[in-house]
Amino acid sequence: MKPLILASSSPRRKELLQQVHFDFSIQTSEVDEQLDPDWLPEDAVKHLSKKKAEAVFxxxxxxxxxxxxxxxVVDGVIVGKPSNHAAAxxxxxxLSGRNHQVLSGVTILSSENMISFYNETNVSMYELSPKEIDRYLATGEPFDKAGSYGIQGIGATLVHSIQGDYYSVMGLPLAQTTRALSAFSIYPTY
Known part of the structure; x- marks a missing residue:
């Protein structure tokens, strides 16, 4: 069996793979994440996942x-990580009182095979008062996250509902990824 390498520094992706008992190592990929503004969000997220996998591979x-x-994605526009407090x-x-989409792209690559896919989850946020936003910003949690919130942390209190894969919102559609890894003979160790 070939070793599995996670091409990501995300602590959430690491935790998710550990949660279902994959044996893996981590090697961060340092790639330029600039996107062509004409790309559809699903193409953009798959492109970024592929670039990261290829860099480590x-x-x-x-x-x-x-x-x-x-x-x-809000109203068809990709929203990145905030660059500062004002941007967050x-x-x-x-996002307050509105729906948005969270897309997670995954690429799995070996010398024999490549699988690339994305998962889209719709997220509905509560109407947020200025005080709620300021209190959340004061936690420091929003600053390294796409959309300025983390559903797995304090940001969960901002989310009214989701339609789709919770783990995809965290950064890795876990069930879909586990099934895709089986095509590479990579299985959890439980």
């Missing part, structure tokens, strides 16, 4: 490499 050709990326506040104000 280029120096680990005997492994199976898993690359992933997550984006938030603006993003949360935009």
């Amino acid at each position: 280029s120096t680990n050709r005997e492994a199976v490499v898993l690359g992933a990326d997550t984006i938030v 506040k603006e993003m949360l104000q935009t």
